[in-house]
Amino acid sequence: MGRRRTNILLKTYNTLPINQSATRAAVEERLEEVRQYRQLGFFRQEASITASYEPRYHGSTFVINKPSENLAIRNVDKETELIRKSELLDKAMKLLTADQREVIERSYLDDEGEYDFISCGEMGISDRTYRRIKASAIINLAIAMRLEIYEEQNNVGQANR
Template structure:
């Protein structure tokens, strides 16, 4: 993969951190439920110091819009990650699923993964090569980098 060779170590590290952050967000979205906003219907007995009285507020509409948009955003993001990971070759997909998006991925170290979970076990340099290729492919799929190697993250 020419793109992998053309990137500097600092760029690779920045890309890896960005992809790991997106995979962490995916794992959080998958394991937590959306807390829906509800409208406060009981009056507040705190003093209200009025400003402009010509402004109207529709709490119910704002809460409903937030609930729908947040759910749609989460679902779209999870589908994007599922498609990106699903398009990876078998070993790369296995590595990403076990190390980054599995339920117990927070408790699995790289060493444990390449020594005990991979069947047959692989060496650390081979593991690093597989992981780096998978990270670059995911970065391309997620739009973190483009095909020219331009990093679009800050």
């Protein structure tokens, strides 16, 4: 039986108290966001009403409302942000082992959306091994993409009592 390969990222961060469930949720949210962007693209929002060319000062604050400008800025910024997140995910996926990469692609990034027990059967590994690989891959992705969430340390002054 071969020796299990340890990841360099986990060696340095193993001592830190990472909140597993919150970190997993953050990574899964990012993976879903990138999957939707890659499959569907970016849908630009359009203004339902074109604003007039004359400035309208509202109230005593003299603030000018610019809905078309705000919408255009949002469209450009959001698309740039999604491209950056997709590129960051690609870089983080390169740090994973081949098994971890395949598990993440099958579970989160593929179009088919098949169940985990089907994927582990096709890969020829047990369900437990599949879940272990998936959990370690999610932690590695969280660290690589800086999505890890640390547990709060409320016991700072209580040890001296």
